[in-house]
Amino acid sequence: MGRAGCTGLAVPGSAAAAVPAPVPAPARLAVPTAPLEPRGSSSMTPRKKLKGLVAATITPMTPDGKINLPVIGQYVDYLVNEQNVKNVFVNGTTGEGLSLSIQERKQLAEEWMYQGKDKLDHVIIHVGALNLPECQELARHAAAIGAGGIAVIAPFFFKPTNKDELVAFLQKVASEAPEVPFYYYHIPPLTGVKIRVEELLDGIKAQIPTFQGVKFSDTDLLDLAQCINKNKTGEFEFLYGVDEQLLGALAVGANGAVGSTYNYLGRQTNLMLQAFAKPDFALAQQYQFLTGEFLNFVIKLGFGVAQTKAVMTFVSGIPMGPPRLPLVDASRQK
Numbered sequence: 035m036g037r038a039g040c041t042g043l044a045v046p047g048s049a050a051a052a053v054p055a056p057v058p059a060p061a062r063l064a065v066p067t068a069p070l071e072p073r074g075s076s077s078m079t080p081r082k083k084l085k086g087l088v089a090a091t092i093t094p095m096t097p098d099g100k101i102n103l104p105v106i107g108q109y110v111d112y113l114v115n116e117q118n119v120k121n122v123f124v125n126g127t128t129g130e131g132l133s134l135s136i137q138e139r140k141q142l143a144e145e146w147m148y149q150g151k152d153k154l155d156h157v158i159i160h161v162g163a164l165n166l167p168e169c170q171e172l173a174r175h176a177a178a179i180g181a182g183g184i185a186v187i188a189p190f191f192f193k194p195t196n197k198d199e200l201v202a203f204l205q206k207v208a209s210e211a212p213e214v215p216f217y218y219y220h221i222p223p224l225t226g227v228k229i230r231v232e233e234l235l236d237g238i239k240a241q242i243p244t245f246q247g248v249k250f251s252d253t254d255l256l257d258l259a260q261c262i263n264k265n266k267t268g269e270f271e272f273l274y275g276v277d278e279q280l281l282g283a284l285a286v287g288a289n290g291a292v293g294s295t296y297n298y299l300g301r302q303t304n305l306m307l308q309a310f311a312k313p314d315f316a317l318a319q320q321y322q323f324l325t326g327e328f329l330n331f332v333i334k335l336g337f338g339v340a341q342t343k344a345v346m347t348f349v350s351g352i353p354m355g356p357p358r359l360p361l362v363d364a365s366r367q368k
């Protein structure tokens with residue numbers, strides 16, 4: 035996808051782009067070191083139910099590959115004002131969370147919390163990693179800065195082979211943030227961990243009292259439907275993560291969605307949610323078909339996080355920069 039490179043927008047990555055693209059003067063450069071709003075204090079307000087769209091945030095980077103914190107304030111405003119998206123999922127797949135250092139992940143989490151204060155409804159921080167101590171450190175950090183939720187993927191080098199092993203791992207992370215809603219991030223195409231979520235739910239509250247729901251990034255709608263059928267009391271949230279078939283997930287009862295495309299197709303996808311709720315299924319289908327046409331087109335060209343960064347830079351005008359290796363800059367590709 036070479037398109038974003040020739041738009042005249044300041045897309046870092048071209049050889050000449052030694053100077054970072056202009057960004058508005060940040061209100062504040064340094065990230066806070068002290069907790070912003072400790073949990074468990076008297077300031078705790080009842081949790082708003084998470085519904086609707088959650089943008090899986092991109093991690094903006096400078097042309098030389100460092101995280102670019104000063105553009106996050108502008109990014110928050112863009113999501114809220116231009117896309118009508120008020121929830122974010124930070125340091126996940128789209129955010130290249132597993133390609134960042136622990137220090138970078140903490141700085142990003144702090145900046146999203148700080149810039150999102152009074153603007154965003156929910157900031158969920160992904161704290162998954164390949165080893166338990168890092169997950170736990172990130173979970174404690176997310177709790178200390180007042181994150182609205184944490185999420186964890188299954189470790190995917192040494193993999194849990196059954197439900198009990200996976201839950202044991204998740205439990206050790208969740209218990210480090212005992213007041214923070216916990217989400218399991220199910221993404222078998224990337225982790226290779228295919229343990230069915232429906233099975234995982236059995237008895238989960240007893241082991242993980244903070245268990246709040248699942249970010250479900252798999253095409254297996256039977257598993258999702260069985261989860262929802264089990265969740266009769268509605269205590270859990272199921273946030274769907276395959277944007278091109280969200281309508282199918284809504285039909286079986288998904289509560290909302292987390293995805294990369296809500297960064298730039300948030301407004302349109304919100305219209306699909308509205309049509310579905312009305313209900314005007316024919317209109318909802320038209321919106322889903324639009325997303326499908328777009329994604330089908332870009333998937334053929336090779337679509338992933340690198341391309342998401344280029345598309346978002348093009349659409350929003352906010353310089354997202356190149357991805358980090360092993361991903362390569364899509365705005366450089368011929």
Ligand SMILES: CC(=O)N[C@H](C=O)[C@@H](O)[C@H](O)[C@H](O)CO
Pocket residue numbers: 090127128224251275276277278292293294295329
């Ligand atoms: C693998 C991956 O990145 N999945 C994202 C979230 O889970 C989705 O939002 C996709 O980017 C989107 O559905 C396009 O395929």
Ligand SMILES: CC(=O)C(=O)O
Pocket residue numbers: 090091123125126127128129249275292293294
């Ligand atoms: C898509 C998603 O939720 C993620 O990037 O983690």
